[in-house]
Amino acid sequence: MNTAAPARPAPLRTPRRRLAAFLHRHAGVRLSLLLSAPALWLGLAYLGALAALFVTAFWSTDTFTGDLVRVPTWGNFQDLLTADVYRTIALRSVGVAVAVTLIDLLIAFPMAFAMAKLASPRAQRWLVIAVLTPLWASYLVKAYAWRVMLGSEGLLGWGYGLTATVLTLSYLWLPYMILPIYAGLERLPDSLLEAAGDLGARGWRTFRTVVWPLALPAVIAGSVFTFSLSLGDYITVKIVGGTSQLIGNVVYDNIGAANNLPFAAAVATVPVMIMLVYLAAVRRTGALENL
Amino acid sequence: MSDPAVRLTGLRKSFGAVDAVTGVDLDIADGEFFAMLGPSGSGKTTVLRMIAGFETPSAGTVELGGVDVTRLAPFERDVNTVFQDYALFPHMNVADNVEYGLRVRRVPRAERRERALAALASVRLEGMERRRPSQLSGGQRQRVALARALVNRPRVLLLDEPLGALDLKLREEMQVELKSIQREVGITFLFVTHDQEEALTMSDRVAVFDRGQIEQVGTPAEVYERPASTFVAGFVGTSNLISGEAAQAVLGREGTFSVRPEKLRLAGLDETVDGTEHSATGTVAEVVYAGPATRFVVELDAGGRLIALQQNLQVSSMDVMGLRGTRVRLVWHRRHEFAIVP
Numbered sequence: 001m002n003t004a005a006p007a008r009p010a011p012l013r014t015p016r017r018r019l020a021a022f023l024h025r026h027a028g029v030r031l032s033l034l035l036s037a038p039a040l041w042l043g044l045a046y047l048g049a050l051a052a053l054f055v056t057a058f059w060s061t062d063t064f065t066g067d068l069v070r071v072p073t074w075g076n077f078q079d080l081l082t083a084d085v086y087r088t089i090a091l092r093s094v095g096v097a098v099a100v101t102l103i104d105l106l107i108a109f110p111m112a113f114a115m116a117k118l119a120s121p122r123a124q125r126w127l128v129i130a131v132l133t134p135l136w137a138s139y140l141v142k143a144y145a146w147r148v149m150l151g152s153e154g155l156l157g158w159g160y161g162l163t164a165t166v167l168t169l170s171y172l173w174l175p176y177m178i179l180p181i182y183a184g185l186e187r188l189p190d191s192l193l194e195a196a197g198d199l200g201a202r203g204w205r206t207f208r209t210v211v212w213p214l215a216l217p218a219v220i221a222g223s224v225f226t227f228s229l230s231l232g233d234y235i236t237v238k239i240v241g242g243t244s245q246l247i248g249n250v251v252y253d254n255i256g257a258a259n260n261l262p263f264a265a266a267v268a269t270v271p272v273m274i275m276l277v278y279l280a281a282v283r284r285t286g287a288l289e290n291l
Numbered sequence: 292m293s294d295p296a297v298r299l300t301g302l303r304k305s306f307g308a309v310d311a312v313t314g315v316d317l318d319i320a321d322g323e324f325f326a327m328l329g330p331s332g333s334g335k336t337t338v339l340r341m342i343a344g345f346e347t348p349s350a351g352t353v354e355l356g357g358v359d360v361t362r363l364a365p366f367e368r369d370v371n372t373v374f375q376d377y378a379l380f381p382h383m384n385v386a387d388n389v390e391y392g393l394r395v396r397r398v399p400r401a402e403r404r405e406r407a408l409a410a411l412a413s414v415r416l417e418g419m420e421r422r423r424p425s426q427l428s429g430g431q432r433q434r435v436a437l438a439r440a441l442v443n444r445p446r447v448l449l450l451d452e453p454l455g456a457l458d459l460k461l462r463e464e465m466q467v468e469l470k471s472i473q474r475e476v477g478i479t480f481l482f483v484t485h486d487q488e489e490a491l492t493m494s495d496r497v498a499v500f501d502r503g504q505i506e507q508v509g510t511p512a513e514v515y516e517r518p519a520s521t522f523v524a525g526f527v528g529t530s531n532l533i534s535g536e537a538a539q540a541v542l543g544r545e546g547t548f549s550v551r552p553e554k555l556r557l558a559g560l561d562e563t564v565d566g567t568e569h570s571a572t573g574t575v576a577e578v579v580y581a582g583p584a585t586r587f588v589v590e591l592d593a594g595g596r597l598i599a600l601q602q603n604l605q606v607s608s609m610d611v612m613g614l615r616g617t618r619v620r621l622v623w624h625r626r627h628e629f630a631i632v633p
Binding site: 191194197202214 | 372381
């Protein structure tokens with residue numbers, strides 16, 4: 001009697017199986033296939049556009065015809081650095097971005113802490129939805145809602161200007177500060193807070209020595225959002241800003257009314273530079289090493 | 292007579308509709324190594340957290356050294372906790388972790404340093420002061436957590452499943468070490484565990500928890516040799532119950548009785564027993580060889596089954612495996628059988 005088990009049929013050698021087996025054996029090929037689309041997007045669409053911006057910033061326009069002159073020149077940057085009005089606007093923009101970031105931080109941190117550490121799981125879900133919901137509404141609708149509220153006939157009637165801009169931008173970008181801090185605090189084990197209390201620390205010391213240092217990377221992530229979004233905004237400024245212009249408006253006006261694309265590009269490099277300086281400063285504090 | 296280190300009176304805790312602790316009264320003496328043993332969800336950790344101050348009791352009081360601390364915050368209590376996940380501050384090095392409690396209490400820098408180093412030395416972690424917790428092994432983290440709590444010289448040290456995350460070998464080492472550290476510092480240790488062996492080997496007394504209540508409090512020997520209920524008999528060791536008709540037939544008595552496996556002797560069917568012993572005949576249903584000892588599962592003729600543990604003094608696995616299916620007589624001394632309240 002033949003007791004040998006029947007031979008297992010050889011696996012089918014279809015082309016798809018061959019391909020799967022090839023990819024299984026070659027991890028490098030697999031990785032590059034997966035990454036090729038995002039790498040292409042990042043390289044061409046994102047970095048490419050940024051490079052085009054930098055190149056354009058060194059061009060100029062013909063004063064009479066308004067045509068582009070594709071000859072490298074420092075002229076735009078000279079204008080930018082020598083004219084007082086641009087320095088004032090740049091500093092004002094940074095001031096607005098800093099103010100918005102600080103206001104959002106002051107509101108977002110307690111809110112995120114309550115969501116992550118104090119709320120019941122059920123309440124937590126609802127609070128996350130409550131924070132996300134305003135993001136579904138149109139930016140313009142929200143900005144105009146503030147215009148109505150701030151206008152002389154409105155609920156607040158504080159009028160338009162820099163304060164109105166700061167207030168409206170703080171409102172618009174608040175979720176972008178709350179969510180990273182919430183996620184960061186959510187990852188912070190409750191036992192660390194209990195351990196601090198157990199070792200004799202009261203609330204404020206626990207916050208200062210345990211919660212804040214461990215939440216700092218999340219705070220910085222949130223501040224990068226609020227800071228950069230504020231720095232680049234021009235629509236809110238147009239709607240509630242009154243006469244005080246920000247960098248974004250200068251860019252916009254030079255593209256539109258002034259028809260000076262190269263100068264707009266030069267102005268647009270300013271917030272990019274400011275963000276690079278900000279990120280370098282953040283890196284130096286070492287806050288990103290605990291991520 | 293001085294006040295007990297910990298006194299719990301009528302302690303209860305409910306989380307919404309769930310009753311986690313349903314009435315606990317307990318006195319723990321100064322300098323005692325005390326274990327709270329029970330399955331998960333039995334309320335032992337909740338009791339520990341109420342002593343630490345992380346939970347507020349729904350009813351009852353917590354006293355530390357005769358002072359009612361029921362309503363005090365954790366930072367107002369003279370206890371320190373070793374957390375199950377150690378809860379080391381990841382952004383501080385080992386020395387800063389250990390010094391945290393001293394810094395909060397404004398101990399001068401020099402004394403702080405000195406006490407931290409002494410605490411680290413007592414858990415054999417010299418030279419690790421500059422390391423971050425992430426650079427330590429599980430066993431080392433456990434020791435840092437211990438040093439961080441002990442350096443404050445609390446009245447009571449609370450340990451929440453302190454060895455749960457360690458592997459077997461390390462756990463056995465730390466059991467011995469914890470015990471000797473406790474003897475050295477003389478602080479009351481109160482620890483929570485679900486591991487009955489850990490509770491028996493380390494503690495002076497054990498409280499066995501089930502469904503939010505204490506089933507029995509006693510020395511390890513009392514709890515093991517004289518379990519007060521079927522639950523304790525089953526949770527602490529192998530239960531080996533004889534009840535119902537089998538109890539009538541074998542012991543001539545009504546009720547439920549328990550004999551520990553190592554108290555049973557495997558004998559030939561024709562072995563005669565004297566008046567101090569009891570015996571029962573049965574068939575070996577299963578043989579489990581475990582190195583130093585072998586477990587025999589014996590189906591009794593009178594009904595039910597008993598497990599007998601025999602030291603492998605002379606025999607090897609070859610010998611014992613052949614015993615499956617043979618008829619045997621189990622013999623035990625009468626003083627090793629005890630009635631339990633179901």
